Amino acid sequence: MKVVQEGKKEYWRWQEYQKILSSKNWEKSDIITAGVDVGSVGSKAVVMINGEVYSWSVTRTGSNSPDSAKKAIGWAMEGTGLELDDFKYIVGTGYGRVNVPMANKAVTEIACHAKGANHIWGPTVRTILDVGGQDIKAIRCDQTGRVTSFLMNDKCAAGTGRGMEVFADLLQIPIEDIGEVSLRVDEEPEPVSCTCVAFAKTEAMGLLRKGWSKEKVLAAYTRAMAIRMCALLKRVGIEKDFVITGGQSKNIGVVTRIEKILGIKRLPMPNWRGGGLDPMIAGALGAAIIAKALHERSK
Amino acid sequence: MTKKSIREKMYVPEIPQKEIEKLRNSIKLSSKKAIADHIQRMKKTSANRPKTMKYFDEIADLFGQREKELRAAKEEGKKVIGYLCTFAPIELILAADAIPVRVSSGWYDASKLGDRIVPVEVCPIIRSTIGAKMIDLSPYMELSDAIISPLTCDGMTKLSEILSDYKQIWTMSFPRVKDTPSSLSSWTEEVKNMKERIEEFTGNKITGKKLRSAIELMQRATGAFRRLQDLRKGPPVIMGRDAMLVTQTSTWDDIKRWTEKTEALCDELEKKVREKSWACPQDTSRILITGTPMIWPDNWKLPALIEEASPQGVIVADELCSGDRLLNDPVGVDEWTMDDMLTAISERYLMASTCPCFTSEDGNEDRINWLLTKIKDFKINGVIYYVVRGCMLYAMEYTRVKRALESMDIPIYYLDTEYTREDVGQLKTRVEAFLEMLSARIDF
Structure with missing residues (x-):
């Protein structure tokens, strides 16, 4: 028997990087x-x-x-x-x-x-959605960046960076592209019914077998996650200006859907590659x- | 006394005796550890912790001295009457020379056993109480000859039915609206019936003299409790967890001795006030907690998180039926006739309660008013509204409380959890973020 070693691409893997902004020399003082x-x-x-x-x-x-x-x-x-x-x-x-x-x-x-x-976007920021690796936080703050109230999702990791990694791997789409790919549908499909990552994965596999395209499955998952994030935002109360932080701020599929559901645009993301x-x-x-x-x- | 089967079991599955023993031993062992661990942590948190806390640390051992005392009392022919909910009129138990003891469970691991009988959506206090009974874990429940169960929330209502598989349960039907013409009279009837039941069961007549001395005994306990409360209105002279433990031990300790020990604690605390010897820095955020009862020993999670957090908070008051609600209100008697005393008992349990099981056209106004009064009296900086999943009444009343508090500019945070240790990291982040929000010292 011969074992065939497949070259396994890690679709979930996002880029680690370092950046030095200023060339100025620092001094001990x-x-x-x-x-x-x-x-x-x-x-x-x-x-x-x-x-x-x-x-x-x-x-x-x-x-x-x-x-x-x-x-x-x-x-x-x-x-x-x-x-x-x-x-x-x-x-x-x-x-x-x-x-x-x-x-x-x-x-x-x-x-x-x-x-x-407050530092990135300035003193007009009042509502922040932070989508981290395993939780979601909706934060309200004043003009100095002091928290006035906040909500966190429970211990479930659904709809977070980790959930997106699981889907990138399942659908074999590089993580950087999944937001854009999820938007390549003519019409928004029904969101997946399970927000739990494990169950959503099972549900997605069923949809793929049913003949759904990767794009459509991803759209259904992304939409479910966006709905979940919006529910948290609505509970904390949204006041402009609204911004998104954390890894999911780069997921254009999530962001577009959130903006559509809320009817509010986030402040544009800085050109962080520049x-x-x-x-x-x-x-x-x-x-x-x-x-x-x-x-x-x-x- | 041999346990006699009251009727055929309707809920509880047969569990092999060997498995029961194995489970009980392992949960009892981890529970003993949890008790020791919590007390150790409470000692660590409090600067100059009162020496008189030693007594309460000892009586806090659910498998210790008090269990032995109850056993000895039973051997002398005394009856132990347990109760599940704070609406049980304990003056009547005391007046019949019986021993009252609260038997609701705070054991996390026992709630997983309760899952075999009721779904996980059910309040964990209920599941845990069932689970504790399944493996005979709680000495106080086991030693109870009968258990009074006022039918307050849905959980308590069905719990009494399930526990009937094992124990003699005396239900008390409860009005959900306080101020209808019939509510007080129907509840007074329940109190009177309970008196007869207790008399018949114990064989001891509740005479006017005995009832009066039981009422006076509880009034003295209330007096000691209120003295402790007044001390918490100023700079923090005692940590919240210590005060909460003192209050909660009153539900299983001998109430006369408890009162003496609490008075001694207050003497020591008054001395500390004179010496300006505080339990934590004076500018520590002053927290009030309200919501689902927090039951020793396992469900001490949130108080520990608050008082061990960075920045630190200190619990100076609570609105919990496992805490400040227990002893806040004395029975107020005008004339010491039997009828007057029974009406006064009935009024104290019904009218003074702020349980969310009540409603009216104006909603549960009493609870809101009491919260606002406490916030003012105890100079509260922020309120943590604590709910365990499945506790419908507290969860549903949150929005109303939040609105009332926000109109007074009092920060409030809703914290939901379960009977589990697994979410401590997540809860810590929430609690600390709330305390950072309150803390004037972390003015970035």
Whole structure:
């Protein structure tokens, strides 16, 4: 018997990267702070110099939170000459926030996302939808980026980044493309009835066997997820300006459907491949801002 | 006493004795650990924890001293009468020389056993109480010769039916509207019937003299409780979990001794107030919790999360039938005649209650009013509205409470959970985000 080794493409795998925004040289006298956001799927780190973003990294969370935190901040520092000792204050956030070994303090991702969104889009932001790897948060904030109320979905991971990864793999569509592919339908199909990732996958397999195209199945799943996110947003109450953070902000299929259901457009996403900030780093960015505030208070 | 089968079992499956023993031993073991662990954590959280808490730490052991005392009392011929819901008129039990003890279950693992009889959608307190009975886990339930079950929520109503497979259950039918012409009179009838039932069962006549001293005994307990409450209105001199444990132990402890120990605790706390020796920093966010009862030992999850959170919160008041509702209201008697006393008992249990099982044209106004009063008296910064899945009445009343509080600019957060340890990480994020929102010290 001969085993045929298939080259297995990992459709779910999204790109990990590092970015240095400014070529300016940092000095020892600068206030250097960082935020490290260890999420359930992605770990992000942002380095700030005197309150301005200097560099960041977006990496995949491993099985161990401290290692994921080290990897994220290590990538954000790479090629900058910075070392951990240069940081005045580091704030850890995200699901693994208590396991960020280099952090001076842990702050919840809810406070951090509000602060980060306020920095990315400005003081007009009032409602934030953060779709993370395993949960969804709807956050309301004031003009300073302070949280005024929030809601979180329960422990189910449906409709989150992890759910999308499962579908990318099932349908063999690269994760970066699934939003766009889900829009390639003439007419919106009925949403899948199960919001649980495991059940939705079973349901999707049934639909594929029934002869549905990949696009249609993906549209049905994406629509169900968008409906779920909108329900959370409606419960917290939506006030403009509205923004989306987290990995799903890049899923055009989800975003388009949310905008359609709510009748509200989100503020446009910054050109993060160019000079703009990636909405995926909003939590780590907020943490870095809070780190600066806490450093100044501790003086 | 041998357990006699009251009637044919309608709900409960036959479980082999070996399996019962195995399950009981393992849950009992983990429960003992949970009790020790919670007390250890409570000690750690509180700066200068009162020395008089030692007594309550000990009596908090559900498999300890009190169990032995109840056994000894039974050997002397005393009856133990359990109750499931705080509407049971315990003065009547005391007046008949019987021992009252609350038997609702806070064991997480037992709720999984209850799943064999009722679906998981049912309130976990109900499932857990069933589960505890299935494996004879709760000493207080096992030692109860009869159990009073006021039919308040749907869960309690069917629970009494299911427990009838094992135990003598005395139901009390309950009016859902307080202020109709017949509600008080029909409830008073139930109270009077219960008096006769208890007398017949115990063989002890409830005389006017005995009832008066039982009422006075409970009035003194209420007095001690209120003294403790007043101490919580100022800067935090005691952590919320400690005060909650003190209050909850009153449902199984000897009430006379409990009152003495609580008075001693209050003496110590008053000294701490004079010395300005606080349990946590004075600017810690002051939290009120309301919603589904939180029952020792396992379901101590939320109070622990709040008081161990970063930033920290301190629970200074609650509106729970496992907490501040237990002893807040004394029976108010005008004339010490039997009729007057029974009416006064009836009024105290019906009219003073803020349980969401009540409704009226104006909704459950009493609960809203009491919440708003407490928020003012205890200088509350934020309210956590706690609901276990399946607890319909509390869940459904949330929107109304939220509106009332928001109109007063009081932040409120709805937190739903289950009888499980698995969601602690998720709950921690929610609780901490709410506390960050409240905390003036985390002014980023």
